[in-house]
Amino acid sequence: QQQVKQSPQSLIVQKGGISIINCAYENTAFDYFPWYQQFPGKGPALLIAIRPDVSEKKEGRFTISFNKSAKQFSLHIMDSQPGDSATYFCAAISGPYGGSQGNLIFGKGTKLSVKP
Amino acid sequence: DTGVSQDPRHKITKRGQNVTFRCDPISEHNRLYWYRQTLGQGPEFLTYFQNEAQLEKSRLLSDRFSAERPKGSFSTLEIQRTEQGDSAMYLCASSLLAGGPGNEQFFGPGTRLTVL
Numbered sequence: 001q002q003q004v005k006q007s008p009q010s011l012i013v014q015k016g017g018i019s020i021i022n023c024a025y026e027n028t029a030f031d032y033f034p035w036y037q038q039f040p041g042k043g044p045a046l047l048i049a050i051r052p053d054v055s056e057k058k059e060g061r062f063t064i065s066f067n068k069s070a071k072q073f074s075l076h077i078m079d080s081q082p083g084d085s086a087t088y089f090c091a092a093i094s095g096p097y098g099g100s101q102g103n104l105i106f107g108k109g110t111k112l113s114v115k116p
Numbered sequence: 117d118t119g120v121s122q123d124p125r126h127k128i129t130k131r132g133q134n135v136t137f138r139c140d141p142i143s144e145h146n147r148l149y150w151y152r153q154t155l156g157q158g159p160e161f162l163t164y165f166q167n168e169a170q171l172e173k174s175r176l177l178s179d180r181f182s183a184e185r186p187k188g189s190f191s192t193l194e195i196q197r198t199e200q201g202d203s204a205m206y207l208c209a210s211s212l213l214a215g216g217p218g219n220e221q222f223f224g225p226g227t228r229l230t231v232l
Binding site: 006034036041042043044045046049089091102103104105106107108109 | 211223
């Protein structure tokens with residue numbers, strides 16, 4: 001049973017364009033939603049994260065949009081660059097914050113290719 | 117470098133052999149997690165420690181898998197009688213507490229296991 005569903009599986013965007021990756025979840029116990037970026041042969045690296053009491057969070061060119069009622073969240077990469085080419089994973093952690101075991105539950109990933 | 121380190125980075129073994137991987141977390145982190153990542157998938161949680169205590173191990177894939185963190189610092193993951201299906205990237209992550217705002221999980225580069 002996949003608890004976090006991610007789409008699309010792959011994405012090709014032109015340099016300067018907007019990359020959008022979507023995730024959906026069912027478990028309302030999730031209370032923290034990080035996004036990770038992974039380059040080939042490397043471990044995942046935290047990119048940006050959001051709590052469900054916030055509808056949007058922006059850090060530089062990266063924005064998370066969160067829709068609690070729809071149980072969906074998305075990553076937007078503005079002005080996409082070839083260096084952004086990587087696999088992106090959405091994830092979720094069950095609450096309560098600080099009291100749970102805190103293991104991340106990952107989506108299956110989106111392979112992003114930004115063409116120059 | 118004060119990040120999470122893992123050793124070895126690559127391991128090739130023959131079916132039926134035992135293998136052991138090591139993870140050194142960020143020094144002040146008391147939570148340590150092991151994940152497995154197969155090709156084209158997101159990382160899958162295996163087990164975690166808080167200090168030296170292994171608080172969840174039901175998600176280890178079989179009784180051939182075991183993990184230790186004897187002094188609450190580094191951890192080892194052992195796979196006995198390896199099978200070809202064990203071929204994957206084994207990732208270690210650490211965090212201050214349960215994970216969440218301010219307690220994000222930081223991943224190591226992983227150990228790539230190939231079972232021939």
